[in-house]
Amino acid sequence: MSKNPQAIKEEAEFTKPLLVPIKRRSFFMYAGATAGATALLLSGCDDDDNNSSDPAMVNVGSGDVGVLNYAYALEQLEAAFYTKLRDGAYYKGLTATSAEKQILDDLYYHEVIHREFFKAAITAAPATPIKDLTPDFSTINFDNKASVLGAAKAFEDLGVAAYNGAGKYITTPLYLVIAGKIVSVEARHAALIRDLVTEGSFVDSDVVTIATSSIEISKEPSVVAMTANTYLAAGSKIDVSGIK
Amino acid sequence: MNIFQILSELEKVDPEVYERFDSRRRVFKHISGLGKNLAAAAVPLAFTAIFNKAYGQTSTSAPSATDVLAFALKLEYLESYFYNAGLGAPGATATAAQTTFRNLFSATNLSSLDKIRLDESNHVKALVAALPANTVPVPATNIFDFTGGKGSNAGPFAGVFVNPAIFLAVAQSLEDTGVRAYKGGAPYLMSTTTAGRSILETALNIHSVEARHASRLRTMRRAGASNNTASAVAPTAGNNESDRSASPKSWVSFKDGGGASPAQTAGIYGAGTSPSYTPASITFPAEDNVTQGGVNLQSALASLNFPASAFSEAFDEPLPVPTVLSIASTFTVTGNTFFG
Structure with missing residues (x-):
């Protein structure tokens, strides 16, 4: 009995109906076959977001695939940022042995790997990954250290808050663990980038409730999307209203 | 032995007894199945197994949400007591020895350690508040030996x-242990209820703070x-x-x-032994793992020409x-059972 994952799941979630894995599998078949059509149909249906009537928004979908596509969107944004900064004067001016160069190289590697992982994982689900998003980094000055590190800090902190806020919407244990494997790396990034900006600011009160329970200030997908969309071009802004 | 009589009696003192099993429907299915398939003499033994599972006291049963939070609280006590012993408790006046010790850190490092110390103390309070009273009795400080000497206070970390x-x-x-622990406990906090989801979210919100500390x-x-920057x-x-032992990156590189x-400390970065109750597809590889969701990323993404370390990091x-x-x-x- 203890080797039956179905039994374990029910023990943790008494209210779930039986035969969840079969339902989940059929959901993936449905999602994979119709994700494109669903995105078209749903993109105009959300009524709690000012931009939701824009048919050009990218709907991440619903269920576990919706969360995976949401994560894929954020990783696309982060990877694009760390790729773009490599062409800027700030990065190019760093000496090969500097801490900043090594850190920004590692973050570029990690975020591109995350992006490619999600694309593969969603395809394997099987489902359809959202399209390649076009970023809009016009507010970032890639020649300026403070602008680049400030943006890096914003992206890493946003990523941590996003994963923490979306974990509760995941229904497959494996996906929750994978999200956990990534979010702690994002948190390690965030702490170090924050320290580069201001030494010792790794858990300050804008991201952690240090005055009370000292927990991360997680953010709902709708809140994260509002910030993420300021860095995404028209036609690439994300609609996350299906995640609930 | 009348199993149904026992269940009925138990229900009087524990109305949720049936929910402690898979569900009311399934517990009777199990029991009726036992009746058909097992000799009568074997029934009490099988029944005991069901009870152990229901009340979560054996290593072969998946932890409940309460078990996971209690486990987390024990780890937070360990961390909190560690920082308090070295640096003094938050708000308390440091002893002469603690003051001497504190002065060996740069200003930014000491400030950082005090933040971490406060966070761990806050985590203890938050988890105590989230659990039924006395789920984890407050440990005495002398059950810990942070030298790793098991009570000699002269262990490898003397x-x-x-x-x-x-x-x-x-x-x-x-x-780093805490980060891996919360990740391992998270699947047992999954829920479809608002309250249950809130518990998971809180655990995830502690998890990332531990990662920031690490x-x-x-x-x-x-x-x-003593470096201030x-x-x-x-x-x-x-x-x-091998350079990462003394000169670690801020993330784990290979092991x-x-x-x-x-x-x-090698075990902290090594593989875990997967309990039989582990949900499908979840494994506990060492930190140098490069296979995620069944895909070897180092091979699949070889065209990126990234360093091998990046795939583990x-x-x-x-x-x-x-x-x-x-x-x-x-x-x-030695002899203390706080961690089992």
Whole structure:
């Protein structure tokens, strides 16, 4: 009995109906076959977001695939940022042995790997990954250290808050663990980038409730999307209203 | 032995007895199945197994949400007591020895350690508040030996509260353990109820704070305790894993050469033993793992020409509860059962 994952799941979630894995599998078949059509149909249906009537928004979908596509969107944004900064004067001016160069190289590697992982994982689900998003980094000055590190800090902190806020919407244990494997790396990034900006600011009160329970200030997908969309071009802004 | 009579009696004192099994429907299915398939003499034994599962007291049953939070609280006590012993408790006047010790850290490093100390104290309070009273009795400080000496106070980390490098090494080890532990416990907090989801979210929100701590402690370790701008110090260049023991990146690279003190800490970065109740597809590989969701990323993404280390660094790995308890018991005195 203890080797039956179905039994374990029910023990943790008494209210779930039986035969969840079969339902989940059929959901993936449905999602994979119709994700494109669903995105078209749903993109105009959300009524709690000012931009939701824009048919050009990218709907991440619903269920576990919706969360995976949401994560894929954020990783696309982060990877694009760390790729773009490599062409800027700030990065190019760093000496090969500097801490900043090594850190920004590692973050570029990690975020591109995350992006490619999600694309593969969603395809394997099987489902359809959202399209390649076009970023809009016009507010970032890639020649300026403070602008680049400030943006890096914003992206890493946003990523941590996003994963923490979306974990509760995941229904497959494996996906929750994978999200956990990534979010702690994002948190390690965030702490170090924050320290580069201001030494010792790794858990300050804008991201952690240090005055009370000292927990991360997680953010709902709708809140994260509002910030993420300021860095995404028209036609690439994300609609996350299906995640609930 | 009338099983149904026992269940009926039990229900009078524990109305949720049936829910402790899979469900009311399934417990009767199990019992009727037992009746058909097993000799009558074997029924009590099988019944005991069901009860052990229901009340979560054996290593073969999946932990309940309460079990996971209690486990987390024990780890938070371990961390909190560690920082309090070295630096003084938050708000308390440091002893002469603690003051001497505190002065060995740079201003930014000491400030960082005080933040971490406060966070761990807050985590203890938050988890105590989230659990039924006395789920985890408040441990006495003398059940821990942070030298790893099991009570001798002269273990492999002797000098932990007078030597900043040893202190940071133990701190990194505790935080990295915590990060893996919360990841391993998360699947057992999954829920469809608003209240249950809130518990999971809180646990995830502690998990990432532990990761922020681990990152900062690693930054401090590679720069040295007295460096006031630790983040400006690069880790030893190159892709040599053994360098990561003394000069860690802020994230785990391969297995970090076994961690801060390989003879004692290698297990923190190693593979976990998967309990039989583990949900499908979840495994507990060592931190140098490069296969995620069944795909070897290093092979699949070879065209990127990224360093091999990047594929291991991009993902942290979970550890199962029993493995974490075994690691944590390094710091309890002989005979103490706080960590089982």
